[in-house]
Amino acid sequence: MEKIRKIIPEERNYTVKCECSMCKNTTEVKVRYGDYLLRFAMNKPAQDCFPYLSVPERETIISGICLDCQKKLFANNYDKKGNWIGACRLAMQ
Numbered sequence: 001m002e003k004i005r006k007i008i009p010e011e012r013n014y015t016v017k018c019e020c021s022m023c024k025n026t027t028e029v030k031v032r033y034g035d036y037l038l039r040f041a042m043n044k045p046a047q048d049c050f051p052y053l054s055v056p057e058r059e060t061i062i063s064g065i066c067l068d069c070q071k072k073l074f075a076n077n078y079d080k081k082g083n084w085i086g087a088c089r090l091a092m093q
């Protein structure tokens with residue numbers, strides 16, 4: 001098992017723009033550029049590339065679906081205040 005790298009906010013210098021397939025809004029998720037390459041050039045699993053993102057943020061990177069639409073789609077994964085409480089994976093790779 002590889003140790004999880006510590007990432008400081010300044011290292012997340014690359015903005016991934018994800019267009020939501022449902023509402024067409026663009027969500028920007030900041031990641032480290034090297035991790036972005038791992039994901040999109042080498043197709044590594046998103047949870048390995050971006051361990052520092054929240055699950056909903058990773059979901060946005062994987063499927064493009066924005067945080068608001070995720071709340072509608074996966075309502076069971078959120079509490080009444082809109083905090084993510086889901087325990088299972090939301091989506092396919």
Ligand SMILES: [Zn+2]
Pocket residue numbers: 020021022023024025065066067068069070
């Ligand atoms: Zn949306």
